[in-house]
Amino acid sequence: MVFASVPKAVGLVYALAGILALAYLWHTGRFSRRKGLPILAVTALLGFLIFSPVAPYQFQLLVLRDVAGLGAPVLLVAVGLAVMLGLALLFGRIFCGHFCPVGALQEIAAHLSPKKVGRTQKKVSMAVRGGVFLAFFAAGLLFSFNLLGALGVHDLFHLALGVPAAIFLGILALSAFVYRPFCRFICPYGALLAVASSESLYRFVRTDLCIECGRCERACPVDEAKKTDAKAECYMCGRCVEVCPAEGALHYARR
Template sequence: MVVESIPKAAGFIYGIIAFAALAWLWYSGRFTRRRALPFLAASVFFGFLVFAPVFPYQFQLLVLRDAAALGSPLPMAIVGLLAFIALTLVFGRIVCGQVCPAGAVQELMYLVPVKKRGRAESRVPTAVRAGVFVVFLAAGLGLSVNLLALLGLPAFFNLTVATVSFIVFLGIVLLSAVVYRPFCRYVCPYGALLAPAASKALYRIRRTEACVNCGKCERACPTGAADPSAGAGECYLCGRCTEACPIDGALVYRRANAKNRLPLEE
């Protein structure tokens, strides 16, 4: 379905606009899961229309040094990907949460009303993420192997249905109805870079002194990031914790040094 006549820059322009709008919604306290739905739908649409801004695949092409497939000079691509890492250091994983088509399609699939995998087992060990990232780099830099193509990321959004790779990624998407964002959390190489950035984000969801430790946010969080012992690296800013919180003002998206506000990870 990807329309080759439309420049991929259109997808990145959308990504910048969507990021800015979502950051404003969070900053102003107006973000809700319902308001996120149009962004999720638009991101998936741009994924199928121009296959952009699919950040993990753009990062894959950068590792392969494939400027032709990127559609831009390598230095420009590097600047763009570094810019979104910098934005994640400020605002958290908005890119992963609602802007990246690969993440958005999984987020929408998780809304399917089926039994979910136990949240008590939802955390992904750092060693697993690091190991997958090392394999990704070794395959790309050392062997010039496009692992994300083998996993079917481009085949899925190009709707090349008569391929094994399409079926592989379709399986990942279907799995995301039960397991929250399996591609983002276990495989995505760009997400592996954004997670440590998000863990140090200037703005993120934090508990305030109004928190009564009822635990509802922790039970609602599909990644375990709301647990006091966890960091914010795997917080996708989905809004489930703030939606579940029964106390107005107990969970807020603010800076760490804001008055009367405590870190989420106590």
């Protein structure tokens, strides 16, 4: 289903423009979780139509030095990924939350069930993803092994049914019960974005209007809503803002 005639740069431009737009809309209070649903749908559709901006897989191809698979100049892809990393340092993980097709599919699947397991296992998920990150580079650099390809990321979006696609489809199905399992336990590019996001200039912060009710903390699917949390795992889903009963108590602003 992927249209090879459409430049992959279209997805990159879409993601970069979208990140800036959502940062502005969150900051001005004009965005919400409900308004994000159409964006998730468009992002997922772009994944199937042009396989972009699937940044984790593009990052995989860079590690493998697979120029043909990238479908775009290596320098352009590298610069694009670096820019998105810089934007995460400024605005948090808006890309992961809304503009990565892999993340978008998981977020859509997460709507199927409100109850999730492993919500408070943040340290465990980060430790596992750190191990996967090391395995990802070892597999790519030492053995030229496409780890994300073996997990079916490429095959499912290309509708190439088989064992790899079934594996990734299983991960998506798991997203209904475990929030974003691929993002939290596997994604190598997400590991880099998490580091950047932990130091992000803009993030969700509590104001003096906070009544300490704890609803945002209970609603957060990754246990990142406490005052002292670094927001490394915050996917900008907006659940915390959605349940906050005190207007103006939780705001996306400069920390």
